[in-house]
Amino acid sequence: MKILQVTPFFKPMWESGGVTRVAYEISKQLSDMGNDITVYTTNRSKIANNLITNVPVEMEGFKVYYFENLRRYFPWKPLPILPYYLPFIAKKEIKNFDCIHIHDHRSLLAVIVYYYARKYNIPYVVQAHGSLPYLVGKGRQKKVFDYIIGKRILKYANKTIALNITEKNGYIALGVHQNKVEIVPNGINISDYNHLPNPGTFKQLYGMSLDDRIILYVGRPDPTKGVDLLIRSFADIHTQDKKVKLVIVGVKGTNLSFEKLVKSLKLEEMVIFTGFVSKEDKMAAYVDADVFVTPSFTGFPMTFLEACLCGTPIVTTDKGDFLDWINDEVGFVVTYEKEELKEAILKIIQDGSLRMRFSERGKELVQTRYNWTSIVQDIEKIYDDIQK
Numbered sequence: 001m002k003i004l005q006v007t008p009f010f011k012p013m014w015e016s017g018g019v020t021r022v023a024y025e026i027s028k029q030l031s032d033m034g035n036d037i038t039v040y041t042t043n044r045s046k047i048a049n050n051l052i053t054n055v056p057v058e059m060e061g062f063k064v065y066y067f068e069n070l071r072r073y074f075p076w077k078p079l080p081i082l083p084y085y086l087p088f089i090a091k092k093e094i095k096n097f098d099c100i101h102i103h104d105h106r107s108l109l110a111v112i113v114y115y116y117a118r119k120y121n122i123p124y125v126v127q128a129h130g131s132l133p134y135l136v137g138k139g140r141q142k143k144v145f146d147y148i149i150g151k152r153i154l155k156y157a158n159k160t161i162a163l164n165i166t167e168k169n170g171y172i173a174l175g176v177h178q179n180k181v182e183i184v185p186n187g188i189n190i191s192d193y194n195h196l197p198n199p200g201t202f203k204q205l206y207g208m209s210l211d212d213r214i215i216l217y218v219g220r221p222d223p224t225k226g227v228d229l230l231i232r233s234f235a236d237i238h239t240q241d242k243k244v245k246l247v248i249v250g251v252k253g254t255n256l257s258f259e260k261l262v263k264s265l266k267l268e269e270m271v272i273f274t275g276f277v278s279k280e281d282k283m284a285a286y287v288d289a290d291v292f293v294t295p296s297f298t299g300f301p302m303t304f305l306e307a308c309l310c311g312t313p314i315v316t317t318d319k320g321d322f323l324d325w326i327n328d329e330v331g332f333v334v335t336y337e338k339e340e341l342k343e344a345i346l347k348i349i350q351d352g353s354l355r356m357r358f359s360e361r362g363k364e365l366v367q368t369r370y371n372w373t374s375i376v377q378d379i380e381k382i383y384d385d386i387q388k
Contacts, residue, residue, distance in 0.1 A: 001383060002036040002096065006113045007103040008081050010041035010064060012049070015251055015276045017220065018302040019129045022186055023103050027062055029376035037062035038097070040090075042083050042109060044069040054085045065089060067109070081107040090116045099383045100124035104131055105153050106145050114153045123386040126154060127161040130299020130321065132170040135224060151175055158386035161379070163300035166321040182382055186300040187375035190367055193283070193309040202284035206272055208245060213349055216289035216312065218249045218282065218303045221258050221273075226295025226319065226336065228261060233341040235265045244349065246271045249285055286310030290355065291331070291348045295341060296320040305370055308362030313355055315344045325369075330362035 007023035009016035023039070031037045039059075043051045043066045051057075053068040067083035086109065094100070094116040102110050105126045117124045134142050142150070154160060154176050161184050162168040168181045200210050208214075215234060221227050227248070234246040248258070248271065262271045277285070283306075286292065292307040296319040304323070307314055314331030317340070327333040331348070334340040348355055 001098045001380075003030060003038070003383065004094065004097045004100045004113070005037060005039045005103070006100060006110060007039065007041050008044065008107050008109055010039055010066070011059070013045045014279070016045065018186070018299075019104050021302055022129065025187065025189060025372050026101070026376055026379060028060055029372050030380065031060065031062040033376070033380065035380075038093070039064040040067065040083075040086065040109065040113065041065065042067050042069040042081055044081055054089075081109050083109050083112070086112050094122060095120035097122055099158075099386055101379075101383075102126045102153070102157075104129050106131065106142060106150055110153060111149055114149075114156075118156060123158040125159045125161060125382060125386065126157040128167065128171070128299075130163060130167060130297070130301075132167060132174065133298060146174065159382050161382070164321055164323060167299060184375060184378050184382075185370060186302055186305065187370050187372035188302065188305040188309065188366060190309070190371050192279075193306075196287050196310060197280065197284040199287055202281065202288040205281065205284065206247075206274070209243075211243060213241065213244045214285075214289040214291075215244060215246045215345060215349075216249065216285055216292045216307075217247070217294065218285070218292070218306070219294065219301070220250050221248060223257075224296060224298075224320075226317065227258050229295045229336070229338060229341060230293055231258060231261050231265070231267070231271070233338050233345065234271070235267060236338065236342050237346060238267065238270055240346070241349070244270075247274065247285060247289070248272065249274045249277055249282060251276050282306070283310060286312045291315055291345055293341070293345060295336065305366050308366040311359035311363055313348050313358035313362065315341065315348065317341065325365060330358050330365060 005023055005027050009020040011024045013020050027037050027039055043053050051066045053066045056063040056065055067086045070082055090112055100117050100122055102124055151174055154174055160171050160176055160181050162171060162181050163185055168183055171181045172178055203210055217230060237244055262268060286307055287310050289312050292312045293315045295317050298321045304314055308330055314326055317334055317336040319336035332344040334344045
């Protein structure tokens with residue numbers, strides 16, 4: 001099949017979140033399976049890059065267009081997704097594809113591709129990646145976008161992909177017929193985790209003692225993810241166990257209110273904001289962590305799969321979306337309250353046998369159910385169906 005993948009972010013913009021990784025893995029797997037893959041993306045990034053733009057670039061067996069996002073004219077400021085050269089390419093190329101996969105549809109990139117897909121009658125799939133709810137991100141802008149064009153992009157999609165039942169209901173609430181929603185979870189490249197960093201690597205890197213305990217958060221310090229609740233819960237935990245540290249891995253400075261909260265609670269020596277780290281250092285953080293905590297989430301976080309493959313138990317809450325494989329299998333799901341979160345974290349930190357059970361079950365579950373090979377085979381079947 002000749003398939004177009006459309007995503008606002010792509011390799012090497014790993015700092016832009018899970019969509020980057022998912023779109024890359026799907027493209028790579030599809031290409032390895034013998035499909036002809038092209039990617040439309042942008043060079044939008046918070047980190048300076050020297051990507052070749054507006055022409056196809058060969059990458060691991062497929063083509064990638066990094067459309068210029070006016071970054072060269074405003075290198076100091078991340079701009080909205082404005083791929084001004086895309087229409088010239090889309091007008092010529094889109095009619096030649098068998099199907100299109102649009103990742104994260106609320107962007108001008110997606111609007112332009114949607115227009116030409118409809119014009120040339122090319123079937124397309126939309127995958128929102130947990131971005132549907134108005135409570136996540138810029139809710140007012142999302143509502144305006146949906147009113148103008150977003151609901152039409154969803155309405156005319158041949159299929160939509162939901163990460164879980166909560167997201168499926170979100171599509172339906174926006175007018176998508178339930179028969180056009182398929183639940184396909186995220187996957188992970190198992191082989192990347194065959195050789196993990198040695199225990200203690202991350203602790204040594206950040207000047208911690210080997211007997212320190214680590215509560216780990218990985219991701220953007222976004223208010224909707226409950227980082228403030230985690231910090232307040234940690235403050236209570238620290239009064240009971242002085243050897244516990246909270247490590248927040250993510251782009252530093254994106255939300256200074258969390259760093260101010262840490263200072264107000266006098267926890268500066270106990271909370272580490274690493275900023276963006278390499279994939280190897282992130283793995284080392286998982287390996288050294290006693291527990292991985294994300295108080296609230298939408299979609300299907302890649303970080304959950306990463307934590308499991310590194311043997312790190314998970315704690316999350318009932319706020320946001322729901323995944324049925326976490327509670328009492330690989331960790332705990334508790335109510336969105338400081339005391340409940342604290343108790344769940346302490347239970348795992350203080351019980352070595354429980355930690356080991358969650359660790360072993362997490363590795364087994366992800367290796368058997370969430371490997372990219374089987375996930376992408378399911379996606380390829382969706383592509384086949386929409387062409388019939």
